[in-house]
Amino acid sequence: CQQWGFERLVPCIDEMTAKCTYRTTIIADSRYTHMISNGDIAIPRHRLAKGHPFSYASRFLHPHSDAEERDSITYENTTTPMAPYLFFLCVGTYDSFQRRFEYPSGTSFLLELLCPPGSDQIRAEQALDILEDAILWVYLFTGPHCYEQVEIRHEIYRLHNKAVKLRKCGADDEDLLRITRRMALLDQELVGGYIYTGSVYREIGIQNSNFGGMENVGNTTISTNRLMPFAGMTDSGFEYLMRVKLHEYYHNLNGSEVTGETPFEIWLNEAVTVHIEQQYHAFHFGEEYSRLQMILSLLDPADGTFARDTGAAAMPIEPDGFNDPNDLITSVTYVKAPEFVRMVELILGKEPFVWALSLYHRKFAHANASRDDWISLMGSIAGMDLGPMAEGWLKRSGFPxxxxxxxxxxxxxxxxxxxxxxxxxxxxxxxxxxxxxxxxxxxxxxxxxxxxxxxxxxxxxxxxxxxxxxxxxxxxxxxxxxxHPDEALLYLQARTDPDIAGRFLAFHSLSSQEILHLMQDPGAAPSPDFIALYIDLLSDPELMEGAGAQILTIFEDAGDPAYAHHYLAAYHARRSLELAIATSHAPTLLALYRAYHQTDHTWDSIGGLAVFIRNRQVKNLCLRLLARLDTPEVHEIIKNQFRNSPVSTDRMHAFSLLIASTDPERLELFREMMDCARKDPVVWEQFLAATAGSDADDLVSLLREIEESGYLRIEQANDQRAFYGRFARNRKISIETEEGRSFLEDALLRLMDVNEYTTTGLLTTFSHIDRMDETTHIPLMDILANLLKRASSPTIQQSLKRIILGNPTALATYQSLKGPVPDLAL
Structure with missing residues (x-):
């Protein structure tokens, strides 16, 4: 359930402060392998006699044939009262994979992974490896004393991983016992972090979900496509997988044991949890890589948090109102709010912050906390009143x-x-x-x-x-x-600043200047100095090993508000810049591509995989630059990677380059890929996203071919996000071309009746109409007015009204030609 969702199932007081006990009896078809709810089993699963009487209400709502075999099981969640939004009930058929997780002290609990029938056991074991790693990391590297005895913590972590590998190899029990005894001795020298208190922690795959994961007090649901490291999973998918496993597990402490008072404070549950999730990601991928990844998500001019936080659909972290709790599941909650938490950590200092956080979790254990409770506690540790700071950051949109x-x-x-x-x-x-x-x-x-x-x-x-x-x-x-320092100083900083954020911001300033120059004069030549800087940074193995190729991200951003949200012009400018880099340094790019191409791998560990992921970034950046040459020779290199690489990331990247090229086989390869991908939900999702985000000139015709294939399932949230969501963000086509606008409008009209959460997310595409070229104002407002006329969902209606009224210039132009838009009052 989401907040205020339980009241849709049963008559109750459904508030986050309504801590309840539950006794749940499930009666279902005997063929289901699993019947699960919160709490402990009070009456074990058993077969009911045929014709077993149901309640009158049950017979009315769910008629059953007396011939059906049915089982019953009863759970009781009575020891610790629980907020209704954490209620969970699951009936389904799964493959189950289990193992025990043992803390260094020797206490243990059961881990269970519920996967689709027929799942690969090796992949399932890898998923449990990652979950086990996350649980151990939380114990060792969070909590009030996590900055003490750091060497001992790392030694326990090393020994635990060694024991896991030896156990898989069938090592001698005596060898394992020596390691466990050593860990127990070391464990006595430190104070660990959060320890799970349940007897079972379960992850359950859910195929059709608006969200990547949901905590349910020991029964976590995770989008099935992100449940295990499937063979078809890309690197970004793997990074999400490891993040979401840690995230949902940590919610047992921050979000379940300690819960916000109301949905308005959902950020309180999420922001701290994301903050810990980011530390876990940095532990494996490195602080430079992890922090830079977050900075890029802030700065992305098309879909970054800064862009969303200034548009017509912008909401503060803690709004005065909302139409539905799902309105709060946005990048503001999951990116801006964690950045606020990070700023509080910087003010307090790392060690005082973890002490304050631990005090918060102890003081409000099994209770509710308000925003003021968290801020007051943090302020008491900081020795200052953080209330005014919090009021500014939480109650208004935007940023300084x-x-x-x-x-x-x-x-x-x-x-x-x-x-x-x-x-x-x-x-x-x-x-x-x-x-x-x-x-x-x-x-x-x-x-x-x-x-x-x-x-x-x-x-x-x-x-x-x-x-x-x-x-x-x-x-x-x-x-x-x-x-705006002298250009020479920016070049110096981009080459020498040891701070990855400062180094990237200098590079970003220079690349924005190049984009602006090429937008103002499309026939101009890019700066040789910038091209030389780009190649120098790309050729720096130490930089690529630490930050990855993401530090060389060139946004379609001119750095000038007058040129912002001119997506097609900015795309052509970036394309010209990348073509110039490829033309002048093709041999270097090819040599680097071949050098980094020798990085294919088999699974070993998260940290080991992180190295390969950074290497693949470099390799595929080189290939993307070479693809700008669009020559037969380059086409063959791309096709070779597409056909022969064992890594999904490489194949999908090559595919996206091929369909945007002039290769004569591109349509044949597109259809070949579609036919292959439709057989695997993970690959299908990647195929949809890669196609919808393509630069292909005939993109809309490709998308319509996918729609007409019969393979697209519009009722599936994964398909909605990957296909329509990714196309909407491809603004140079989706809202700046006539055929793109037509396709997007058709999609929104259909999605409105299928999934209002996905629909409202896609509507943010229209947030900056006033800052776009005036020729787009009328057609885009026409789409919004038509959607408003057809929308039946109050949530979608209110979102449309906010976006229309939030673009007053375009609205005035539209109404002067076509008359008033009816029913615009919020």
């Missing part, structure tokens, strides 16, 4: 833009950094990390400054003159910088 004016004074060897923030009244409160840097990347001095006013100065005394300034290090605050 900070203009920076640094100056050095050689007479007294002081440096002043003046900050002016805009975007909020009262001003935003946030930590601002900065450093004065030498040309070789050596840090002169650094500081984390708490910004609380619209204008502030940061003064460094008795310091050498810096060669450049590294600002918003680690992306310390949720917002943007308005800082």
């Amino acid at each position: 833009t900070v203009t920076v004016y640094p100056s050095y004074h050689p007479n007294d060897r002081s440096c002043t950094v003046r900050l002016l923030q805009s975007g909020g009244d009262p001003p935003w409160c946030f930590p601002f990390r900065l450093a004065l840097m030498k040309a070789d990347g050596t840090k002169i001095v650094s500081k984390c400054h708490l910004v609380q006013h619209a204008e502030e100065e940061i003064i460094f005394e008795d310091v050498d003159s810096p060669d450049y300034y590294s600002l918003n290090r680690g992306h310390s605050f949720y917002g943007l910088l308005d800082y």
Whole structure:
């Protein structure tokens, strides 16, 4: 159930503060392998006599033939009262895979994975490996003492992994006993983090779900396509898999044992959990890679959190109202809110923060906590009132833009950094990390400054003159910088800044300048200096090993509001820039591609796989750049990877390049891929997303062919997200071309009657109409007005009204030509 969902099943007081006990009896067809609910088994599963009487209501709602064999089982959840939204009931047929998880102390509980019938046992065991790793990591590397005895914690982690591998190899019991005794001794020297209190922790695959996972107090549901590391899973899918397993498990503590008071505070359950999830990801993939991945998700001009947080559909983290609790399941809750938590951590410091978090979990164990409870507790540890900061970040949308004016004074060897923030009244409160840097990347001095006013100065005394300034290090605050140093300084910083956020922001500034230049003058040549920088960074093995090729992301972003949301023009500018890189450095790109191509692997560990994932990023970036040449020779390289690579990521990347090329076999390969993918739900989802996000000139005709194939299942949330959702975000086609708009409107009209959550998500595509080319205003408003006329769902109606009214310029133009849009009042 989602918040306020249980009341749709039974008459009850369905509030998050209504902690209830449950006695649940399930009666179902005997052929189902599993009948599950919350709590412990009170009456074991047993066969009912034929003709067993049901209640009158049950007979009315669910008539059964007396000839059917039925089983019954009763669960009781009475020890710890539970909020209704955590109620869970499952009847289905699954393959079950089990193992015991044992803490270093020797206490244990059962892990169970419920998978589709016929699932691969090896893949299921790998899924349990990942879950086991996440549970151990939570115990060792979270909690109030997690920064103490760090070497012992890592040694226990190493020994546990060694024991797991030896057990799989059928090692001698004495060898395993020696390891477990050693772990137990080491465990006595530290205080661990959260320990699961149940007897069984179960993950259950759910094929058709709006969400990746849902915690249900020991019965976690996870989207089946992300339940196990299937052979058809791409690298991004694997990263999501390991994140969601940790995320839902940690919800047992943060979200179930301690629950927000109302759905308005769903961020309180999610933000801290995502914060821990990100630390787990960084543990395996490295802090640079993990943090940069998050920064990219903020900055993406098409679908990033900053773009969503400024559009007509923007909502604050804690809104004053909503149509449905599902309205709160957005990037604001899962990205912006965790960034707020991260800012609080920066203010407190890492060790005080984990102490405060532990105190929060102890104080409100098996109870509800409000936003004020969390903020007050954090403030008491920080020694300051965090209430005004929280009010600003939680109750309004948007973010600060900070203009920076640094100056050095050689007479007294002081440096002043003046900050002016805009975007909020009262001003935003946030930590601002900065450093004065030498040309070789050596840090002169650094500081984390708490910004609380619209204008502030940061003064460094008795310091050498810096060669450049590294600002918003680690992306310390949720917002943007308005800082324009000389171009030479940006090139210097992009080459030498040891802070990955500062280094990328310098590169991003330079790439945005190139995009702007090419948008203003499409026939111009890209800068040779930028191309040289790009190749130098790509050729740096240490950088690629740490950050991955994602640091070389060139957004379709000119960095100028006047050119924002001109998607097709920005795409052509990026394409010209990448073509110039490929044309001038094709031999280098080919050599790098071949060097990184030798990275195919078999499963060993999460950390080992992380290395291969970063390597594949580099390889596939080189291939994408070479694909801009669109020559027969390059086509053959791409087809070779498509046909022969054993890794799904490589095959899917090659496929997306092929269908956007002029290769004469592209349509044949497209149909071949469709026929292959339809047999595997995981591959099918990847195929839909790769096609819908393609740059192919005939994209809409390809999408209509998929629709007409009979393989697309519009009722399936995975298909909706991968196909229609990915196409909607492909704005250069979906909303800037006539055939794209027609396809999108048709899709939305059908989806409105199938899934309102998916539909409202797709509607955010229209958030920035006012900032688009004026020629699009009438056709886009026409789509929204037509959808509003046809919509029956109050949630969809309200979302449409917010977006229409949030684009007043386009609305005025539309109404001046076509008359008023009826029923626009919110």
